[in-house]
Amino acid sequence: MSDLMSQNYIRISATTLTPPSTRRHEDQVAKLIDTSRCIGCKACQSACMEWNNLRPEMGRFEGSYDNPSDLSPSVWTLMRFSEVEDEKGKLEWLIRKDGCMHCEDPGCLKACPAPGAIVQYANGIVDFISENCIGCGYCVKGCPFDIPRISKADHKSYKCTLCSDRVAVGLEPACVKACPTGAIMFGAKTDMQDWAGERIEDLKSRGFENAGLYDPPGVSGTHVMYVLHHADQPSKYAGLPDRPRISPTVRLWKSVVKPLSVLGIGLAVLAGFFHWIVAGPNEVQHEDETNADELIKAKEKAT
Amino acid sequence: MTRPRGTLIRHSTVTRINHWITALCFVLLVLSGLSMFHPMLFFLSQLFGDGQWTRAAHPWIGTVLFISYVGLVVQSWRENLWTRDDFAWMMAIDRVIANKEEGVPEVGRFNAGQKFVFWSMTLLVPVLFSTGLVIWEVYMGSVTSIPTQRMAVLIHSLAAIAAILVWITHVYAAIWIRGSVRAMTQGYVTPGWAWRHHRKWFRRLVQAGSRGPTVETRHETR
Numbered sequence: 001m002s003d004l005m006s007q008n009y010i011r012i013s014a015t016t017l018t019p020p021s022t023r024r025h026e027d028q029v030a031k032l033i034d035t036s037r038c039i040g041c042k043a044c045q046s047a048c049m050e051w052n053n054l055r056p057e058m059g060r061f062e063g064s065y066d067n068p069s070d071l072s073p074s075v076w077t078l079m080r081f082s083e084v085e086d087e088k089g090k091l092e093w094l095i096r097k098d099g100c101m102h103c104e105d106p107g108c109l110k111a112c113p114a115p116g117a118i119v120q121y122a123n124g125i126v127d128f129i130s131e132n133c134i135g136c137g138y139c140v141k142g143c144p145f146d147i148p149r150i151s152k153a154d155h156k157s158y159k160c161t162l163c164s165d166r167v168a169v170g171l172e173p174a175c176v177k178a179c180p181t182g183a184i185m186f187g188a189k190t191d192m193q194d195w196a197g198e199r200i201e202d203l204k205s206r207g208f209e210n211a212g213l214y215d216p217p218g219v220s221g222t223h224v225m226y227v228l229h230h231a232d233q234p235s236k237y238a239g240l241p242d243r244p245r246i247s248p249t250v251r252l253w254k255s256v257v258k259p260l261s262v263l264g265i266g267l268a269v270l271a272g273f274f275h276w277i278v279a280g281p282n283e284v285q286h287e288d289e290t291n292a293d294e295l296i297k298a299k300e301k302a303t
Numbered sequence: 304m305t306r307p308r309g310t311l312i313r314h315s316t317v318t319r320i321n322h323w324i325t326a327l328c329f330v331l332l333v334l335s336g337l338s339m340f341h342p343m344l345f346f347l348s349q350l351f352g353d354g355q356w357t358r359a360a361h362p363w364i365g366t367v368l369f370i371s372y373v374g375l376v377v378q379s380w381r382e383n384l385w386t387r388d389d390f391a392w393m394m395a396i397d398r399v400i401a402n403k404e405e406g407v408p409e410v411g412r413f414n415a416g417q418k419f420v421f422w423s424m425t426l427l428v429p430v431l432f433s434t435g436l437v438i439w440e441v442y443m444g445s446v447t448s449i450p451t452q453r454m455a456v457l458i459h460s461l462a463a464i465a466a467i468l469v470w471i472t473h474v475y476a477a478i479w480i481r482g483s484v485r486a487m488t489q490g491y492v493t494p495g496w497a498w499r500h501h502r503k504w505f506r507r508l509v510q511a512g513s514r515g516p517t518v519e520t521r522h523e524t525r
Contacts, residue, residue, distance in 0.1 A: 014342040113339040114354050134354030136339060137440035141453045150440055155355060249453040253460060261464040262341050268468050272475035279402050282500075283481045289495030292505065296309075296494060299509045 005168060011120035013112035026122040030189035031162065031173060033097050034199055034227040035237065036211075037183035040065065040079055040095040047178030048077045051163065071098065073151035073158040077175060080238035094229075096237040097175070097184065100147045100160035102126045102223035107246040108157075110254055111142025117157075124189065124223040125162045133157050144219060144244040162223065192225060199227045218245030306491040311508060312515040313486035313497075321374045322487055328368035329470060335361040336463055362439045369432040376425055382412045382517070383422065388503075389415035409502040412516070420473045427466045434459040 007020045049055060054074040062069045065081040077099035084092050106126045109118040117132035118139060128139075128148075135155030139148040148157045163173035171177075176186040185195060196213045203211035212231025215221045226240070234240040304316075314322070335357045338347035348357040391408040392399075392415045398407050399416075413421070437447050437455035447455070477483045482496045497505035504515075511518040 014345060016342050113342070113345070115342055115345055132354070134339075134348075134358045135440065136358045137438065137444055137452075138456070140440075140444070141438075141449060141456055146449060150444060152441075155359070155441065247450070247453050249450075249457050253453075253457040257457065257460055257464070258341055261460070262343070264464065265467055265471070268471045272471060272478075275400070275475070276479065279400065279479075281481050282402050282404075282479055284493060284495045284499050286495075288499040289493065292494030292498035295498070295506070295509055299512075303512075 005121060005164075008121045008123070009119045010122050011106070011109055012116050013109045013118040014115040023122055028124045028189040029162075029167060029187065029223060030124070030192040031102075031176065031224045032185040032192040032196055032227065033224065034183045034185070034196075035094065035096055036199070036203055036208075036227060036229050037181050038079075038095045038097065039181055039183075040081060040093075041180060042067075042079050043178040043180055044097055044175035044184060045075075045077055045079060047174040048160075049074075051166070051174035052076065052161075071147065071149055071159075073149045073153075073156075075149075076100070076158065076160040082236060082238045084236050094237050096226070096240060098238065100126065100162070100224065101145050101219070101244075102160075102162055103144075104220035104222065105246065107142035107144050107219070107250060108139035108148055109142070110246060111138040111250055113138055121164065123167065125164045125167065126223075127161050127164050128157055128159060130156050130158075142246065142250050144241060144246060189221075189223065196225065196227050203227070203229055214240070216241075216244045218243050304489060304491075306489065307493075310491040310493055311497055311505075312490055312520070313492045314490050315516055315520075316490065318375075318378055318516075319487060319490055321371060321378065325368055325371040325375060328364050328371060329466075331364050332361065332368060333467055333470070335364070340460060340463075359441070362435055362441075365432060365435050369428060372424065372428045379413075379421065380425075383418045385415075385418060385422075386411075389418060404499070409506075410500070410504070411507070412501060412504040414501070416472075416476065420469055420476075423469045424466065427462050427469070430462045431459060431466065434462065 007023055008026070009019045010021070012019050054076065056068050056072055056074040059068045066078065068075050068078065071078050077097055080096050080098045082094045082096070084094060086092055102125055104124065106118070106120060109120060109126060112118045113136060114132050114134045116129055117134065118126065118128055120126050133156040135150055135157065137150050137157070139157050140146075140150065148159045150157050163171070163175075166173060172186040173184075176184045185192060187195075193213065193215070200211045200213060208229040210232040211227070211229050214226035214228050214231060214234055226234075226237075228234060228237065230236055233242070235242050306312075334347045335351055337344045338351075338354075338357055339345075339361070345354070348354045351357040351360050388408055388410070392410055395407040396416075398404060434455040436443055438452055438459060477487070480500060482492055486492045486496075494505065497508070507518050508515050513520055
């Protein structure tokens with residue numbers, strides 16, 4: 001899709017240029033995943049495989065309902081099942097559809113060294129442009145959610161595209177289309193926030209006083225949001241980060257070390273050049289050869 | 304190699320081959336590494352084919368450099384040991400930089416600046432190699448945790464920048480001190496060069512009647 005949508009890029013990896021900025025009127029989109037309505041049927045997983053033509057290799061039973069056991073280059077979304085006991089000892093079966101969160105401030109894009117390999121469209125979707133990907137794995141280090149996976153076959157990074165190809169022509173993502181309970185919704189981000197508000201109110205009335213929306217401010221919000229019954233403890237849901245943000249290590253590397261280093265290297269070269277034109281080369285003088293000869297002759301005379 | 308009569312051997316053939324393998328690897332690593340470091344330098348990846356080739360080649364070149372550098376350490380660590388004289392030389396560094404070397408303490412085979420380059424690289428090369436292994440996505444991608452890899456990539460870039468700065472110093476010094484490049488290409492220096500820059504080394508060679516590079520070296524003809 002890359003070339004057809006290049007004017008829709010608002011962020012481009014590894015570029016010092018301003019991305020196209022004329023188109024500013026597009027609605028921000030979001031996918032809302034309501035964990036309280038999910039029944040764990042995995043229709044979303046099947047739909048994702050079907051639309052994107054993905055077929056992961058047959059795995060092994062790992063003693064859990066998670067199947068396959070993890071995201072991979074050909075598994076872009078995955079139901080994660082958690083059995084947790086609340087304070088009263090009541091068992092809860094929490095199911096979360098894992099996948100790219102499409103951060104407003106994407107760590108993968110910040111870390112990526114390949115120009116145009118990761119882009120963000122004006123509607124908020126973060127997409128990997130495979131032809132530009134060099135397979136370095138920096139996006140894996142940049143991501144606060146442990147999402148991208150590098151293929152061993154073609155050395156390119158893969159993750160959920162939020163069905164950017166479908167969304168571009170006015171369709172909803174495949175997982176949304178397939179969900180039988182309405183646990184996955186898609187639309188303008190503001191609409192999804194409103195809808196989430198209604199759901200949270202309903203959950204609170206049913207005793208989930210900590211119900212809330214997961215739209216983490218640490219990454220300036222996400223374009224995939226969750227309604228959680230326990231929004232105070234996101235990590236209960238198969239380790240969903242409580243306060244995700246781009247790691248300070250990644251920020252230091254990309255925002256401080258990178259520009260300062262290029263400056264430092266340039267200054268070092270300049271320092272050498274100016275030393276050359278001020279002090280000049282250090283050349284052996286005639287008297288050095290004479291002194292050396294005298295020393296050698298003195299030694300020969302002594303022996 | 305034909306060398307003028309009366310000249311001294313500064314670096315043996317083995318050392319020179321070893322040095323230039325290391326140097327070639329280092330230049331290739333700087334070019335490929337910088338292309339993945341700053342967007343403005345991504346064009347350097349074209350020298351290796353494209354970004355994928357650059358990413359694939361960089362760790363292998365690094366492995367060759369590491370092995371090659373170990374060879375240099377084995378050959379020259381002893382003559383790079385820090386001595387009290389090196390402090391005195393460092394104190395007079397301003398005179399050295401200004402090309403006014405009268406009164407600067409005499410130096411042996413290597414001066415304090417050369418020793419600094421040697422020990423900096425001896426520290427940085429293993430740091431770069433080990434952190435590079437951690438972030439070698441193809442083989443080591445899932446061996447360590449993501450926070451470890453984040454730290455490794457940060458240390459790798461800091462160490463790389465330090466190594467590049469040391470390397471710029473090294474290359475400039477070779478250009479600045481005339482006769483040094485020939486010492487590492489053809490391997491010889493004139494007695495006057497040795498007198499001017501490494502007088503203590505020169506005195507020892509004359510005393511021992513050796514043509515260099517060390518007093519122990521035995522030559523067929525003299």
